[in-house]
Amino acid sequence: MLSKAMEKLKRNMRRFGSTLKSACGKAAVSSTARPECKVISLSARDPIGCRSRPARIRPIVLEDRKQWQKLWDGYLKFYEKELSQEITNSTWKRMLDPSEKHLNAIVAEIKVDNISGGSTELVGFATYVLHLSTWSITPYCYLEDLFVSKNARGLGVGRKLIEELYRTADKEKWGRVYWATTESNYRARSLYDKLANKTDFIQYRRTT
Numbered sequence: 001m002l003s004k005a006m007e008k009l010k011r012n013m014r015r016f017g018s019t020l021k022s023a024c025g026k027a028a029v030s031s032t033a034r035p036e037c038k039v040i041s042l043s044a045r046d047p048i049g050c051r052s053r054p055a056r057i058r059p060i061v062l063e064d065r066k067q068w069q070k071l072w073d074g075y076l077k078f079y080e081k082e083l084s085q086e087i088t089n090s091t092w093k094r095m096l097d098p099s100e101k102h103l104n105a106i107v108a109e110i111k112v113d114n115i116s117g118g119s120t121e122l123v124g125f126a127t128y129v130l131h132l133s134t135w136s137i138t139p140y141c142y143l144e145d146l147f148v149s150k151n152a153r154g155l156g157v158g159r160k161l162i163e164e165l166y167r168t169a170d171k172e173k174w175g176r177v178y179w180a181t182t183e184s185n186y187r188a189r190s191l192y193d194k195l196a197n198k199t200d201f202i203q204y205r206r207t208t
Contacts, residue, residue: 057164060105067122075147123152126161136175143179
């Protein structure tokens with residue numbers, strides 16, 4: 001009985017060795033062969049492929065309304081806030097009004113395809129307000145809204161938006177660029193800690 005079992009075991013080992021040798025031979029051929037061109041499908045977590053395409057920062061334009069609205073809705077949802085459509089429409093109108101010098105916005109966009117002049121997708125925005133200060137001859141810049149879409153977070157889009165404001169501030173000689181966030185917004189604060197100094201001021205507010 002023992003000898004039969006041993007003989008069966010040897011046959012199985014020989015069969016396994018033959019299979020392994022064949023598989024290894026195929027793997028060796030595959031590793032040296034010229035790789036095939038593949039069409040990479042966009043995943044659900046990265047539906048527009050922004051993880052492989054750099055974001056471009058530019059001023060907001062009239063044609064951005066539909067995509068900006070989608071981001072704006074996501075921004076309000078993130079902070080669990082609601083605004084009337086009247087306020088949203090007024091914000092949009094003032095951002096685009098060339099005679100309105102105080103309220104401005106920039107956006108981050110990526111190319112959806114690699115074709116020259118192809119379509120783009122907005123993945124973030126920053127809204128900022130310029131105002132005078134009793135502590136400075138030049139104006140201050142308050143970064144009131146900053147938002148990056150979920151599928152583009154962790155790719156440096158927020159940093160690019162802030163750094164673009166810094167470049168404009170240096171060019172225009174603004175006295176300060178500053179902003180506020182909730183204490184629990186730890187992910188964003190990890191970026192802010194690298195780009196600016198946290199102050200010990202506490203904000204008080206009365207809403208009418």
